[in-house]
Amino acid sequence: MQPYRKYRCLNCGLIFDEELGMPEEGIAPGTRFEDLPDDWYCPDCGSEKQDFELIDY
Template sequence: MADKMKCMLCGHVYEQEKGDKGVAPGTAWDDVPSDWVCPICGARKSSFVSV
């Protein structure tokens, strides 16, 4: 899986090396919890695509 994933709804980018709200830096996308949502628009993890 890619190191960066982009929300198709708002454009927010999840970066593995930086982590995100509620996700520790270095967390691979596959290891991000399935109930995690975009911190900007609330989209589900399934709304993200690799960039």
Template structure:
């Protein structure tokens, strides 16, 4: 990835968080890095904690 953005996936439901795209519906602007998301953030689809996401390459 030449832009340095990473993609993270929920282990429980498969929700994808792409740093480049963000998730405006969740208040996460495009370009929001995973490290900038609060530790108590949870998956918007299933409620899984941030700690249970894995970085993935798509």
């Protein structure tokens, strides 16, 4: 299984962590970024999914 990844919003810096999900937004822990709907947007600033970048550690 592929390790969980983190993605950062390029506009506000919000981190989407696949391992944690966003339960307060209805996104279960373990949800992969690519499995989010194409019309998903940043809950903090409203940026589109394509405005997120993979964080490489």
